[in-house]
Amino acid sequence: MGMKEIFSLARVPSILMLGVIYIIYVLIGGVIFWKLEGDLREKDISLLLSNKKNLLMRYTCLNQDGLEAVAQVVQDASKAGLSLKGNNTTDGFWKFTSSAVFAATVVTTIGYGNISPSSTAGQIFCVFFALFGIPLNMVVLNRVGKYMLVIERNISDFLEGKTGRRKCTRFFVHLVSYLSGTVLFFIVPMIVFQLHEGWTYSQAIYYCFITLSTIGFGDFVADSDPDKVYPEWYSILMASWIFFGLAWLALLINHSIDILERLNTHFKLWWSGQKMEEESGNAEIDNPDTQMEDEDEIKRPSATQ
Template identity: 75%
Template sequence: MGVKEMFSLARVPFILLLGVVYVAYVLIGGVIFWKLEGDFGRKDLSVALNNKEKLLTTYTCLNQDALVAVAKVVQDASKRGLSLKGNNTADGFWKFTSSAVFAATVVTTIGYGNMSPITTAGQIFCVFFALFGIPLNIVILNRVGKYMLLIERNVSDFLERKTTRKTCTRFFIHLFCYICGVVFFFITPMIVFQQQEGWTYAEAIYYCFITLSTIGFGDFVADSNPDKDYPDWYNVLMASWIFFGLAWLALVINHSIDILERINNHFKMRWGNSEQEESGNTEDKTPETQVEEADEIKEPPAAQST
């Protein structure tokens, strides 16, 4: 059996192979997180229990029920953005700027979880706001990302006509755009968050990635410390960073798809199509092949790689 026949047969269970790789990837990640965080989590829990015992020992008038009541007050104050150190943040989270950032986190599906509507009307409105806002956000970000990719391609095509090394020119244009994106949406925000929030650089870059990837754990949230007095421009900068950062991420995704399509076409040209595709027999086509052909037919000309 030649290499061509082996490659043709390997395409049949490819979707199963992807499933196995995905499951293995998730399980391996779970094991690594378990090993990295499990022991530390148990130690952290023991420290918390010791602090609880010290608190009860120091303040003898504070029993178990009173400690639970105090913890509930602290939790409620933290959820509403109130500081227990003073009354200088009596407005809490739901100011206009913070509410606008919250609306942005809803439609972008980041969902930090540090603030959420508690009224029935607010919860119902949030449902309908997200129902129409999330698709609108996806469409806009996808369009902006494709427009940015089109500008990048036009610049690359213009420079290619001015030089003889077209491949090197396109590569360096893509590399330059990637570097600019990393600087604008990761390095610069990392410095700003480190200065405004008091985080370490590792925590700031971690927050940047968790936000722009829309994972949104909520363990680090900018503009949410009730003991800090943030400048007025901070909310505007944060909302702009989220929007354009997600658009840049859409550009990266579109560019990655373009690269994968080029690699796929390269292998098709190198190994050729299978005997069933050459004879035009559609009965023996795999589901993956049919999906790929359907995507090629339905794909609009504007989305195809240049």
């Protein structure tokens, strides 16, 4: 008995199959992250404990309570976006441009977590702002994505009329669209972030994907270093990049979903076709009436003889 017969007898619902595949995929990812990051995290913890011991030995007047107090000050300053280097004062995170970027991360559900409202009024407003802003953001992004798709199809139809080759033209237009979006929303921002944030290229490309996919871990956040002076256009450029990048990535994900659905439909048609052929073949073999009719056709003389 082959795999097809086993699945056919089991009659496993497709949703259950997808659920099992999903769970297995997540567990495999967990194992890989555990192996890649677990050992490194243990080394980081050991190094931190060693640094803490050396710090207490170097500054004998600093006990455990004093160290915790200093750590609390550093944590609060980092959360407020203030620099502890020198005596200069800054505006912190809650200046207008940073607040606008924060509002964009709320409605896009990125949620870096590096800043958050601390006042009761700010927290309540954030709830209602997100409640109406998230659906609005989805509608706008969907509309922008459709306009991008219309432009792509118009270009494809124009080139198709010139060349007369539909499949090659559509493939070429899709390929150019993907490559252009990759350059515009990943490669160029990667270079900008590397220059203005001091990140490596791998860190910058990682930040680009984590942001545009709305995962938003918050381990890397642009325009948030209190020790750096950013140009005025930087926040505006970031907000524009996030908005149009989300629309482009949503379009790309929709294309990927469409491809997977077509493959699924093709696989189902192939599976059902194979099954119907097997059933029809078995019916012809097992049906004695069919065998008798075939034998009669062989033995019956032809009318033209």
